[in-house]
Amino acid sequence: MDWNKNYPDSGTVLGHPSQLYVLFFTEMWERFSYYGMRALLVLFLTAAILGEGGGGYGWSEENALELYALYTGLVYFTPMIGGYLADRFLGYRKAVIIGAFVMAAGHGFMALEIPVFFFLGLTCLIVGNGLFKPNISSMVGQLYKGEEEKKDGAYTIFYMGINAGAFLGILLCGYIGEKISWSYGFGLAMIFMVAGAIQFWLSKPIFGEIGAKITKAKEDVIDKVVEKAGSDRMKKWIISGVVISALVFILQRYLVAPEAINDIALKIVNSYVIPPLLFGSVIGIIGYIVTDPSLTKVEKDRVWVIVILTLFTVFFWWAFEQSGGSMTIFSRDYTDRSLTGIGATVFNTINTVLTAGALAVITWVLLKLFKVTWKNISTANIVLSISFIIIWIIVILMLGFEWGMFKGVADALGLKIDENVTEVQASWFSILNSFFIITLAPLFSKFWEMKIIKSGPVKFGIGLILVGLGFGILAFGSMGIPKGAETASVSMIFLVLAYLFHTMGELCVSPVGLSYVSKLAPVRLVGIMFGVWFIANFIANWSAGMTGSAIEAISANYGIAGFFLLFTGVCGVAGLVLFALNPIMKKMMHGVDD
Template identity: 50%
Template structure:
């Protein structure tokens, strides 16, 4: 039973919120730094030439997309495992510590760059993210359980930490990975994950008894309500169930068996897909008697899953069933969204590398350097200011945690200043002596120019989110707030229009061309429209799950939701695999044009179905 109250947390106040929130802010920031930093590099590293001064593994793009798709799918699936262990066995806090530790080991393994350690690293990252990701928000929820009016602001601050970490991870890990060495980029991600782990571990006491061990349902009820409130709630639930003819539908033995079969077939297929392609068939767990049964396995798993889902929906009362159908519809739209959105670290990054003119000289070079300096230094300065605010409140009691956190920021400032110095020197706007160049480990250049890293464009997503999120929040609070279907539809249309920009920009690239020089402003428009689409869909999706699903079923439907995202990530990789064939036959512009058309069609269908879906929601807004 929890003995720490919300008021206890607010005794150490930073910007109107508990200091513990900012401990989570910085922990999540470094976790996202490490995840997105590695994510930006993986496909680039796998497909880089095995020769030259900066060798990679020289894989075909389709092999890299297959591995990346399976990796990201397993990351989302692992959150269910991590959430289960936290809820039932070890508690939120130890789950975060275990997850951060596994991720640190994972990044360290990838820095070695041998096949064994790359695969080991990816495996550790999958399990580490699964333990880490779902449990941070659970701690926030517990901290603010008695102050719901403060919760929206808390999640907004936390979300800024997520985007700040993603921004700096892509910016710095991407830069070092592309321009210095892949192992440096992978290793840097691990270093900051380690700092995140240490500062969280040594400041755990700030969370009181939150997340120390799993709580039983009756303990949670007693912690949040007195006996009379519990009795009232029970009577109200009975009355609601009576009026709606609602009923519980427990999982029977045969249903659990179907779930087990689906899970085993799905996991084996996700792992086997890249293994069989990369090994060119020599490793195939789904081959029997020389016959490849991969397609049969995954189709069987999907048919069984959807059959079970349809059966269970049919067993509920009319109102509950209709609300669950609405959630299923939104999950399907979310699937379509992520299939397109997750082209960013794959086909869009490869397009930036191979088909985009990233060389700047003269005035264009200076403008980019100034803008890049501002977008790197200003957010870092603001976050450092927040760090000092946290120090004032917590240094006395959590000195070691604050020392590790401050050390991480010293390093991040050094790397940022070094990166900017190197770029200004390479462009000819900064003159450095040979001794200084040697001390800073900067190669001497003869041609004055700026080459933008291919991974740099991925930072635009986080930058646009930070800029546009307040505007979209105001839109949702105004009288012009769209319906659920309209939000999803607008998001899909914006997503499609984003792909339209790059399809148009790449329209003249000949089929089979290995390189081109498309203007990079097309990619800027892609990420702008994709971010606006994300703001229409990603933040509101889970909100509708919590509003439409009965409390006893939320965990199950969240599982279905994350399953949809996991499958979407894998399908995004499969679509990326086909990009090479389409580019060779029709041109890379045609590939993005196909995605554009399909996304817009899905968006239009979502809007057209507004009335029937609204009816299924029974007044939920």
């Protein structure tokens, strides 16, 4: 293989440079912390009024989902700013490290369960994620300079790391948070975020110039572009100021009435602050890009393709991100989660195979990485080894508890286990997405390399239709639930099948989208364009939470089935529109899809 001269040859793992797998595990721990906390957020906020465990803030479902919308939306807004700061000042590596430690602090604050620190923790997660998320994705693209054909496969493998972390985070933080202590669940997320940051920092020797601070020559080019768009820079500062003001506003309102959310404050922010921020940022970003005088005709066409694909990802993530909101509510209130006899045995067996199997696959990848990098980054590998030993211990204890083992340890932790009934925690279903990613990602990676389907827009269209079908399955399973019903006992199989279709759709959209941003964006604007890509997630996550907060109102009039069919219809139409646009977009890519 002809290696990029910007980083040393440290061997390959499964046909890709070992550096990809260092990024894989760094991202895995970050996603462990993010999804582990997110799995608990709505459940924790509503816990007290539902009589679930100790603690919780006693919020209504509507308010909890509105905060969920605000948090998950802003988490994907700040990457635009983080990408800009990395491009201009910090470099990708430094931005990733700073962001990781800020997020670790955020998880630590949340573990205290004190309202002022809880919301300070959410703020740290929003800020830290902005520095971390776009810049580690940018580093993946830098590893494949001159090897564009391998990027789709590389980003799919990287996406496997994302979902490995999500799988373990939801499983372990969710289990510990729901069954033992909310604080322990949030604290576990902090521990592995710190581990990921240290491991990445110690791996610096094998990255060479990849992700380092930009050179003076590159700075000169960027300066010329940015100075010609001074007014646009000012708009960015204004947008940043709005975000900070919104966070400060929310924080001070919660400090006034932390134990009972000030309903008016949250609705003011979601009704009058976020929408202008949302539309203003979209208009500002597009204006900044299309008026850039340094862009050639080919570059501008390709940037427009990124913008169009970004628009359609909004529809995908708007539907998909119901997972942490309305689908969690559905699993808690409308799904039969109590299992006895043979049903409990079957579930515990499946859960054991899923958990141990997934962790075994990730450990196998880890050992392959150790084999080729131990001499160069042994200290980083030791940190990674310790992290995995801790994970294995926690997993063995968790599975043992569910099989009625380690009773002394369970009693010491205050864990109440009914040997006759297995109660599946509401957050458990979210691990299915991650498990399906881990098992299906290698197959999709190989399938894309076969080039049977080469078109990015077609892949996106398929993904949208698949996620719509997933919601169609949920709608079918919910047809027997009366309008306005507060509880039901729908079979778990419908959620399982929905997550399977959602996952297949995700594999057609998310890793492919990251790859296309890397391939289509001008080199000098890669960080900013990744930030733009994540703006789609800002819009989608906020919209998803706000739509989810209306689940009671919609289901009262149209039933739960009607609520889910909304997503089936919108995503299906969006997928068909992308199929129709494919010939035009292919021309605008100027050979990238050939």
